[in-house]
Every structure is written in structure tokens, then in C-alpha cells.
Amino acid sequence: MCRPRVTLEGMTATAARTAVTASPGASPGSTQTRPWPEPGIVDVLAAASRLAGLVERTPVESYAELDRVTGASVLVKHENLQRTGAFKARGALNLLLTLDEAVRRTGVVAYSTGNHAQGVAYAARHTGTRCTIVMPQGPNPVKERAVRDLGAEVVLHGATFDDARVYAEQLAGRSGARLVGAANEPAIVAGVGTLYLETFLQAPGLDVLVVPVGGGSGAAAAALVAAAVAPGVEVVAVQSAASPAAHDSFHAGELVARPNASLAEGLATGTGFALTQQMMRGRLTDFVLVTDEEIADAQRLYLTAAHTVAEGAGAAALAAVVGQRERYAGRRVGVICTGGNASAAELRRCLDV
Numbered sequence: 001m002c003r004p005r006v007t008l009e010g011m012t013a014t015a016a017r018t019a020v021t022a023s024p025g026a027s028p029g030s031t032q033t034r035p036w037p038e039p040g041i042v043d044v045l046a047a048a049s050r051l052a053g054l055v056e057r058t059p060v061e062s063y064a065e066l067d068r069v070t071g072a073s074v075l076v077k078h079e080n081l082q083r084t085g086a087f088k089a090r091g092a093l094n095l096l097l098t099l100d101e102a103v104r105r106t107g108v109v110a111y112s113t114g115n116h117a118q119g120v121a122y123a124a125r126h127t128g129t130r131c132t133i134v135m136p137q138g139p140n141p142v143k144e145r146a147v148r149d150l151g152a153e154v155v156l157h158g159a160t161f162d163d164a165r166v167y168a169e170q171l172a173g174r175s176g177a178r179l180v181g182a183a184n185e186p187a188i189v190a191g192v193g194t195l196y197l198e199t200f201l202q203a204p205g206l207d208v209l210v211v212p213v214g215g216g217s218g219a220a221a222a223a224l225v226a227a228a229v230a231p232g233v234e235v236v237a238v239q240s241a242a243s244p245a246a247h248d249s250f251h252a253g254e255l256v257a258r259p260n261a262s263l264a265e266g267l268a269t270g271t272g273f274a275l276t277q278q279m280m281r282g283r284l285t286d287f288v289l290v291t292d293e294e295i296a297d298a299q300r301l302y303l304t305a306a307h308t309v310a311e312g313a314g315a316a317a318l319a320a321v322v323g324q325r326e327r328y329a330g331r332r333v334g335v336i337c338t339g340g341n342a343s344a345a346e347l348r349r350c351l352d353v
């Protein structure tokens, strides 16, 4: 007998119908004992439907040299080729598309070292939403320029991501704008989940998926989608040892603050975040650290072996696979290249080591 083919289009159409009838905070995946309302797979499917045509279905590629260096069969999901140059556009668009008209008129405020900022600015332009972005002083100039070009107002404040967050909270409190956080946002996690739906469709038969972490929206989404559609696949999260707050929060089982000195902006957070930590708990196979030097080596490997410009955070998953060869050798490994917005100084640094 001929079985009906399961397609993303079919799944998303059903989900879109289901999602509108689901009550807020009662989506599948949330449980009574978990205090934050979690998005479920139905929310990810609804996001895929909402985002169709607004984000790229980025390619998955393999490269002989990456396989040789790692001993694994490496499949790179190229979110460096996503609109805005990073996966963050998916989550921001999904969130802004679900805001009320009145909220859009008052506007949104976000804080970011760059890619979340670009994602929110891109989504704000698409939805006609007023947008202010707080970035720490001295941001990656590529990212700052891109945010301004997208029409957002940029405020530079503080030395770190966490300083920018506090200031953005104050701004939103004063103006009544909707604060768009980087991690404690179910709609952002659901939007980011579309990246993993695509990955599992494009790269069937993965043994393990390796995902970089800053605030944790990517890894939380990966863990959620893997559990729902590819439950045998291991999900390994990676952060920089120079900014280990998410890693340490995961292993401690509580939110902790840590020094935040990674040069890989997307990984540079100083605290764990409640929603994403809650979602990673019990779902991730492991959470590991790599050094900033290993990340720079992986950026160089992307350049020379895969004609790919990866920013530091975008190269962290590959760094983890190169650094733990024995864990991955002989396996089919999905590596998310989450972003390509490297500054000239960053590229120079990785070529000079």
C-alpha cells in the first residue's frame, strides 16, 4: 500500500490550524511542574507555516576535508546563509508576527551583541514595528551597521551583554515598548525550532547534532524538536569556556552567573536563562565547553576547508567536534553553522593564530 508522504508543508498546515486553538501556555511540551510555559512541537510547526517564504531554507552540505579532520561524517547546516547572516531572524520574526497591532505601534526594545539585534530589526522592518536595539559599547561594526541599515534605532550602552540587558529593561519600562528578550521567549524558541525541523528533513539518519549556546534558544529548540521528530538523535550543546554561564547553569541544575569574556559574541552571556535552561534540562545529551582558541581554529577550518565565513559562535559546534574526535569519529554528525557575521578584525585574528 502507498503511504501518504510526510512533508513539512503538510505538518505545518495542520499545526497552524491546531495552534490557533491552543490556549496560551498550554502548548504540548509544557508540564505542570515546570514554571515557564514552554513552546511545544505544534508551536514550532505553526512557526514554520508562518515563516514560509520569509526565511531561507538554508542548505546542508558535507566537505571531504571536515570529514578527514574529524573522522566523522559531518553535515553542516548553513545558517550563515540565513537572512541577516544568522539563525536569529527565525525566532524574531515568529515573535513579531504574533504581536498585536497596538504593541507593534508602541514598539519593541531588544538587547543584543548583534545577531538577535539584526533578527529583531529585520522582523520589525517586515512587520512595520518601531524598534530600538541596545548593544554593548564597541559592538562588532558589521552587526551595528546592519542593524542601523534595517532601520532600527541603536543605543550603545555598557560593557557587556548583561549591562545592555539592564538598560533595555529600563528603556522598555519607561516607554511601554515590548522588551524582546534573547532567551526567555517561547515564540523565539519556537521560531528557531524551524531550523531543526529543516535539518532533520534535510539530513536524515543523524546520530548527533551539535549546537552552540549563548542564551540557549537554539539548543532548547534543538532539544525540543529532536525529542519530537528524531528521538534517537543525541543533542550536544557547546559554549565557550570564557563565558560558561549557560554550561555551568545546566550542570548545576540552577541559574548561575559567571565571568563573561568570550570573543565569540553570540556565546557571550553572563547568566543562565530560566526558560531555555528548563527546556535543555533532561533533554540534552551533554553540554560541553570549547576554548576561544579552538573556536578560532574552527573558523579557520571553515574558511579553508568549506569556503565558509563563520563568526566565532557559528564555528563553536565544529570546534567541539574537532576537539572531541573520539566521541564523534565514525558517526553522522550535524553541525550548525549558526552565523557568518564576522568582523574583519575577527577574521584577521583567526588567520593569525
Ligand SMILES: Cc1ncc(COP(=O)(O)O)c(C=O)c1O
Pocket: 086, 087, 088, 115, 116, 182, 183, 212, 213, 214, 215, 216, 217, 218, 219, 265, 266, 267, 311, 313, 314, 338, 339, 340
Ligand atoms: C551566530 C550565533 N550562534 C549562536 C548563538 C547562541 O544562540 P542562543 O542565544 O540561542 O543560545 C548566537 C546568539 O546570539 C549567535 O549569534
